[in-house]
Amino acid sequence: MTHQVLKSISIASVIVLLMTAMLFAQQRGQGSRGDAATPAPHHDPHDLSGIWLGRV
Secondary structure (H helix, E strand, C coil), X not given: CHHHHHHHHHHHHHHHHHHHHHHHHHHHCCCCCCCCCCXXXXXXXXXXXXXXXXXX
């Protein structure tokens, strides 16, 4: 019986640690950035010559 309780507590603690790590990882990327994203240059989505010739 003691073995089952110890196993249950260890599994629960590992789950809690993993969940908190995932929560902190999700919140890390969020934040208020003062500058807006710069618009990308116009490109033709059907023009694939830059990929094959190495031009970007």
